[in-house]
Amino acid sequence: MDKKEFNQLIDKNFPETKPITESTRKLTVKESSRFRGAVRLSLGMFWTDEKYKKHRKKILRTPLP
């Protein structure tokens, strides 16, 4: 990479990360054979944005014993 190309890229951002949805999770599981990452991720064992939001809200609303 020459200096000109480097300078064209340095101030650009990575493409924006999309929200983690249920369909993202299903697709990750489906395509897990192509994936070299963690086992939990290939098994789809991660929070989606919506599921975590509901989970968090429910716990914060539940009074402690």
Add this chain to the structure above:
Amino acid sequence: MNIKAVLVSICKIHEATKGLTILSEEFDSEFLSFLQPRNELMNAYQHIIRAVSNKIGLREEKNNDVEDYTITNLGKALSHEYRAFFDTADYLSISLRKKITEELRPFSSDTIKTVLVDYYSTYRPRIDRITKEIANLRESKDIGKTDELLPSVERYNAELHKLLDIHSCIINAVPTLMELEKKQASKDKKGFYIKFGLVIITALATGFVSWLVAVFTH
């Protein structure tokens, strides 16, 4: 803040986030990973690359702004690291709150009060306060001044470790809580049988007296 001070804050906050991430995966009751803070870390990395490229002369200088550009990007990296920390801290505090609620739910408040003497006076208000303060800091758009970020992270990191201590204290108390609850239940059962016996005896005595009255009045 100078470059070295910002770098020190970035490194310390990053390591604190890593420590909480490792802990939080152990405490998640559903064994799920929380990927959301990693987006913040990716953004922080992007700004660090810009700052370093500029500092080592890889980036073409424009208007002699080397220091400004470097410090601005390191400041942005620090903000992302701060957000990643509070996303992770929020996740861990939520998991701990859930665990504590589930551990104590089967027991009556009298049993809890007897075994965990400080629960209602110290532990419970502290759990409530920490989880809510972290949740508010996570949701807040304004993150404050650059030099206030590291002290804030250190404070909440210490608070979370106190929460972990409370959790292990509760876990250790569970066998005693179960024993006391069992004793209380058998005491209640005994009390019920005594009351039931008294009711039967009173009914029989009343019946007998009524019969006597009926016999002698006729």
